Amino acid sequence: MSKLACLGGKPVTENILGGARLTSRPDLERKYLLQAYDSGDWDDWPGNTKSMAARFEKEWADFNKSKFCALVTNGTHALQVALETLDIGAGDEVIVPGLTWQATASAVCDVNAVPVLVDVQADTLCIDPKKVEEAITPRTRAIAPVHLYHRMADMDALMRIAKKHELHVVEDSAHMHGSQWDGRGAGTLGDFGAYSFQRSKLMTGGEGGAILTQDEDSYWKIVSQRSCGREYKEGVKVHSGNYRMTSFQAAVLRGQLSAHRKNAPRIDRNGLALDRAVADAPGVEPLRRNKHITRQCGYAFVFCYDKKSYDGLDANAFRRALSAELGVGFGSTYAPLTHSDVYYPHTKKRHALSKSYVKAITPSRWKLPVADELFYDRAVLTSWHFLACPPRRAHLLTDAIAKIYENRAELLKASADAAG
Template identity: 40%
Template sequence: MTETLALTGGHPVTHRAWPQWPRPQQEADERLARTLASGRWALSGEWKGARSNEQDFAEQFAQYNDARHCVPTANGTSALVIALEALGVGAGDEVLIPGLTWVASASAVLNVNAVPVLVDIDPETLCIDPTAIEAAITPRTRAISVVHLYCSMADMDRITAIGRRHGLPILEDCAQAHGARWNGRRAGTLGSIGTFSMQQTKLLTAGEGGAAITDDPELADRLFQLRADGRRLATGPLAPRDMELVDNSSVMGNNYCLSEFGAALLIDQLGTLDAEHERRAGNAALLTRNLEEIPGVRPIRPAAAVTQPTYYHYAIRLDLEEFAGKPLLAVCRALRAELGYPVQPSYAPLNHNPLYRPHTKRRYHLSDEHMKRIDPGSYKLPEAQRAHEEVLTLHHPFLLADEEVVADVAHAVAKVRTLASRIPD
């Protein structure tokens, strides 16, 4: 009997129930209930005689990352904004960012009145290409923002060397790399500041949240003030109903504080993060071996220096000639039907990304010259574009399933390749 694609009425490879994400841990209800009853729902609330969840999480996350300081934030974008401001980036400065990334990498730069310079990617890792970084540096360049993407990390050895050579700070965007290690060092500790997102889909999540980490006490002080309307923590004894945040400012800030409920969830999630990493990495390694046996299928492998990989997305590059020349989006639809699980192309490159449209916001129109400098259409990003046309991704929760998931995914990819000529365009 001839096999038929699920997309055209055949039986799918699996009807499995995929793992839920996020996954609340056992103590989450108790911790949230204590927070609810405490009368303190934010760092800016009255002191109740005990440390805030926010401070507890900051201490624990700094320790987890082998960093000296952590400043929690409301989300990953605000972490990027305060990191850029702490590094002195401002009006007219250029910040190099990868052309293949989530839109917040660019919008955060715009939000400090600076210019995002889009840099092409390394096709092997999908992260920013160090050679392209070097070529993009100008006298206006003020910082290099790297993004550790999907399951890999940017080449931090080469990039930090470039930063030292040109006197440029490195900002690590680790929104997809909580706990990853480069030659034994945690992501976020190799540059001047590391930022994280704890949004709903992330490996460590509170629904919304973020953090910035650094070893530099002066940067940490600036980061704290920048996210707390310029306030600092009180240094003297406190009595109940005192405010723990006091008006002792050296820099003007904004309110980007994490809520006590978000911090409570993050403390809960942090305790299981490494065990989840281990399970995802084990399934990913087995899946990679199976997929590499299929002609035209090449999983994206972390660089050799990534001594602890993390998997926000599992990414696969396809030779579409082996899939009857069908467009990637059509192949993704066919795989989704086989698995009952989302399968999608990698991000659209920022020079053609529908979410990145600076001209639609009047706040960015500082001058006609500035608008020309921030025009994403002025960049050519051939490797980022090729990745968008050839690389598909699966979000990380599937890697928390049992080992049979590996057989299901590999079977689905092999089936779709064999029957690719029957995929509707």
Template identity: 35%
Template sequence: MGNSLALVGGPRLADREWPRWPQPGGRALKSLEDVLESGRWTISCAYQGRTSYEQQFATAFAEYCGSALCVPTSTGTASLAVALEACGVGAFDEVVVPGLSWVASASAVLGINAVPVLVDVDPRTYCLDPAAVEAAITDRTRAITLVHAYSAVADLDALLEIARRHNLPLIEDCAHAHGARYNNWPVGAFGTAGVFSMQGSKLLTSGEGGAVVTDDPEIAVRAEHLRADGRVLRREPVNIGEMELLETGQLMGSNACLSEFHAAVLLDQLDLLDEQTLRRSRSADHLSARLGALGLTVQGTATGTTDRAYYRYAVQLPDEILAVAPVHRIAQALTAELGFPVTQTHRPLNDNPLNRPSSRRRFATDAEYMARVEPSQFDLPVARRIHASVVSFGHEVLLAPLDAIEDIALAFEKVLAHIRELAE
């Protein structure tokens, strides 16, 4: 590969159109038109004589996840906050949070006035490290949250054992993991509750949306109250024009309901998910073989994983390459060669500009609380190392034909061959 890198003026290696995301399915437009004409755009509108799209989705998604119950929500962040409160977490309680994650993993905890305790991750999977969790548990700990990160499934066997031994709820954050399976069972169904995001970049998306799944009917009822201003769907028949939501007065909530438009789109997207997951997995297997031969380390997953869901494809660069050029320059070079964004991982939450509780007066209850939630107090050396050595790209790329996936491997090969052009 004699040509210089595209980043420094050479020709781009791949000149092609890459798949866009989101991708609507065949029934989305008809379903959205149906909602428009239905007279009911959300479950807080009057009942119109038929099952809401929201409840159709709740039933279908619970079945997909192997869970007894599903409570849809407006966002993934809301689903995490709702699940935590439904599990009894409240003000000043400590919640174990993975230190390498999107900021919502911490902000949802802060949003219920609890304390995120940032814990380091496993260097192979980038998911919560069970040994670090064990070391972080105190008499103030009230829950453990894990994230199945990027394309990996966390070590559920070890984390469930810790949670059971300490009598703590384990909440699975599956925002990256729609369709992943552990020991041949869907993720989200192992913990006390599983939470999902359906934000626009996610594997199952309606632009915004979320869900809580659980087998515990008490947690589900509390989640219903919490996401619908203290109301739950009536269990008895409802007449047309009446409110389907019942004001119980049992538990105060907020409005985090999923609209009928979003639910209709999610039903369409759920039809497509398994076939897309299979295509992504085939592409990832091909690319992993090629990049492994170049000396790169593809993100691993827990031993019990039976099906991976590739939200982002992530690969770690060797030390000898990073000694010549920093990871951000390599990511820029790959982006220039391929024409789609290649980036680093999330920045660790102990040093992330999006995770600054001190920037919001709502958290300034007292000096002790502000000291407890200060992110910089936590040391996350593994998360820091991953951020400084891993590049990743979005799942939609893996929906491209295999010849396009081969272009990705060739781009890595070209960048590594010209690595000295990126030295700073």
């Protein structure tokens, strides 16, 4: 039995990626940037179909098989503008998963509505449709499922619930560039799909966001809403602010999309091989993949750890040991929103509308046992760059997990010694 790398032994591999990288096209990014600069069309002005922004809008819509796409400043604003376009605001509730980046819930507070935090499924990390149905009240106006990390949320179940209760659906697709449900792009199944192009995402323009919709009138409403409420139809006025993206960001994104066309099928294939590698290893499980997911790209690669199988070994000790064996860092999920250190809307003066509103948006009022267990004890996560790992090297993941399993007694002892 060879000694664990985190205890001074030789790792299974110096780096599981073995130099593999996903495609990038900096040459195209530069070319489009200069074109945008030389054109003088630096913004995304309504009605200008020639700007770099308008061209990326068309390409991003086509890539996702969406009828319409409107670019906005970032993913948070994409959610906010979508909610405002649905006329969601004071007195309304929006159902949001409790395990997500804070933006999904913050955007709801930013339109003065109440985010209702619902627990997730232990085997997908996405919002649990059964719990969504239980959380519906007469004030509920929308569900905002998040396609989180390495799985799409169960859109069939969620759309059925939305239809039954006449609710809107805003898909937070910030993690899902290139994923498909029955061949349809993530973000095209609900009323709106919100994307982020922030720097850590699978595609980035430094910052940026996009909203997909299948309805022409909704598209023009979004265009108006992102542009200070300029009249989009004779006599129709909406109050709003400026949420427009620049054509420079869109230029970089056109280059990024060109690369992602190649990367998306590769990420899906590699992810499946890595899931199989996890399935072959002791005491761990891959996430469940819904049969409707026809292409899975995601912001992270995740699997679940079973502490009992490792005689109670702390998940953090497992994550550290795995990182040392594979030369790639593994951690956990976002902290659930009930105790996230970037989500405390009840402390902000802007939200101090009434005592009852502040109470309603106080995150600690919710209980999220599944999300908590995932965060502390079960989820083992690494960034999407890991998905460059080719299928022929995926067995190294099985080998590393098996090695930790065989050495669990030694690791338990080392952890106990370190704890004093």
